[in-house]
Amino acid sequence: MEIDLAASKKNRNHRRSVLGAGGFAHFIHDGFTDTLFILLPLWAEAFGLSHTQVGALKMMASGALASFQVPSGLLAEKIGERSVLVLGTILAGLGFLALGLAGGFTTLLICMFIVGLGCSTQHPLASALVSKAYHGGARRAALGIYNFAGDVGKVAISVSVASIAAAYGWKTGAMSYGVVGVVAGGTIYFALGRIQIGGRPKTVSSEEKAQSKDKGWGITDMTGFASLSAIGMIDTMARLGFLTFMPFLLVQKGAAVDELGFALGLILAGGAAGKLVCGLIAERAGILRTVVLTEIASVAGIFLLIDLPLGGAMFLLPFLGVALNGTSSVLYGTVGDFIDADRQARAFGLFYTLAVGMGAISPLVYGLVSDAFGLEITLSILAASIILTLPLCLLLKSRLKG
Numbered sequence: 001m002e003i004d005l006a007a008s009k010k011n012r013n014h015r016r017s018v019l020g021a022g023g024f025a026h027f028i029h030d031g032f033t034d035t036l037f038i039l040l041p042l043w044a045e046a047f048g049l050s051h052t053q054v055g056a057l058k059m060m061a062s063g064a065l066a067s068f069q070v071p072s073g074l075l076a077e078k079i080g081e082r083s084v085l086v087l088g089t090i091l092a093g094l095g096f097l098a099l100g101l102a103g104g105f106t107t108l109l110i111c112m113f114i115v116g117l118g119c120s121t122q123h124p125l126a127s128a129l130v131s132k133a134y135h136g137g138a139r140r141a142a143l144g145i146y147n148f149a150g151d152v153g154k155v156a157i158s159v160s161v162a163s164i165a166a167a168y169g170w171k172t173g174a175m176s177y178g179v180v181g182v183v184a185g186g187t188i189y190f191a192l193g194r195i196q197i198g199g200r201p202k203t204v205s206s207e208e209k210a211q212s213k214d215k216g217w218g219i220t221d222m223t224g225f226a227s228l229s230a231i232g233m234i235d236t237m238a239r240l241g242f243l244t245f246m247p248f249l250l251v252q253k254g255a256a257v258d259e260l261g262f263a264l265g266l267i268l269a270g271g272a273a274g275k276l277v278c279g280l281i282a283e284r285a286g287i288l289r290t291v292v293l294t295e296i297a298s299v300a301g302i303f304l305l306i307d308l309p310l311g312g313a314m315f316l317l318p319f320l321g322v323a324l325n326g327t328s329s330v331l332y333g334t335v336g337d338f339i340d341a342d343r344q345a346r347a348f349g350l351f352y353t354l355a356v357g358m359g360a361i362s363p364l365v366y367g368l369v370s371d372a373f374g375l376e377i378t379l380s381i382l383a384a385s386i387i388l389t390l391p392l393c394l395l396l397k398s399r400l401k402g
Contacts, residue, residue, distance in 0.1 A: 014195060018133040019142055021191040022126040023149030025085060028184040029122035030150035031157030032092045032115055035177060036061060038162045038261055041247045042170045047104055055367025058244050060109050062360030064116025066353050072121045073349030081125040086189040088121025093181025099174040124349035129197060131336045139336055141283055144276050151272030155265050162261025218340035218347050224399030225338040231389045232355035235327050238386045240359035241366040249375055253310040263317055270321025278326035287334055288393050295389050297323035302383035306376050
């Protein structure tokens with residue numbers, strides 16, 4: 001009995017260590033991606049960019065992030081998650097450092113590609129490590145905590161960079177976080193190495209390779225995975241489109257630069273709470289009830305935000321953040337239900353590629369619409385698109401166990 005208790009405690013500590021390292025990686029990488037929502041309006045003002053150009057910049061970062069997630073998962077199967085994740089973190093940090101040399105739209109595009117390429121490693125690899133560590137345990141709750149760590153990074157880093165940018169300029173703010181990113185890469189390397197996770201995979205026999213190839217992507221329920229991915233694609237497209245142009249809406253309402261950082265902090269703080277709480281609620285109330293509730297609340301919240309004055313909009317933002325980001329924790333935590341245990345990184349990479357790929361297109365599409373028809377109409381169309389997830393929830397219902 002004592003041996004069993006000791007082994008159980010060791011396993012529990014190991015899981016927590018994996019979750020801690022994965023959460024830290026998520027904290028740093030979400031800081032990279034969501035700080036862009038602060039920088040985009042500043043770039044638009046500094047370089048005279050249109051909404052279409054703003055959308056193209058966000059599309060470049062998100063597009064690179066989406067395109068290289070599956071290759072990141074495949075590369076990790078050969079050299080290990082730790083090496084790929086660390087290299088990606090350092091590369092994203094170098095991309096932010098390179099922003100100090102940006103002199104216009106073209107150089108910004110190049111920097112966005114570098115940042116997106118580096119950030120492509122985090123979601124499939126860190127989430128796969130956490131998912132595997134909690135296999136047979138409270139995986140959805142663990143992934144909810146992992147996602148919560150990412151949203152804490154969004155809030156803390158976005159507000160910090162906005163404060164530095166307001167005091168010393170956006171280049172100083174971006175480069176400061178670039179240094180943090182490079183240092184974080186080394187920290188992740190030692191954290192994962194200490195618990196001997198994510199190293200180079202062991203050599204397998206020809207027979208094991210043949211069996212592995214037979215599993216392909218490792219998707220055990222194609223209909224369930226496809227319907228879940230479709231919901232994720234619509235949800236991500238709406239969320240990234242909204243976060244890209246929400247600061248411009250607040251500027252129209254009279255918000256100053258420092259208020260934009262505070263506003264983004266409010267909505268991301270709500271998102272952090274939403275991901276943690278909704279992941280836990282889904283364990284008890286059910287996945288579909290949680291998803292439907294958050295999607296309907298998102299639609300209502302965006303329509304309300306369009307009409308409110310600046311003070312009312314600021315008050316609404318954290319509640320809207322709960323609704324917008326709450327869905328994603330539930331979706332991410334359910335992906336593992338449709339994937340073979342030893343294909344987590346590959347299949348998570350596919351899921352994120354589909355979701356973030358649509359999110360990459362979103363800013364450019366809505367930027368074109370905004371330049372043609374105005375910001376309010378664009379956000380109304382964006383809100384209405386979220387309703388498309390509801391019929392997909394009915395399809396997913398029949399594939400879920402329990």
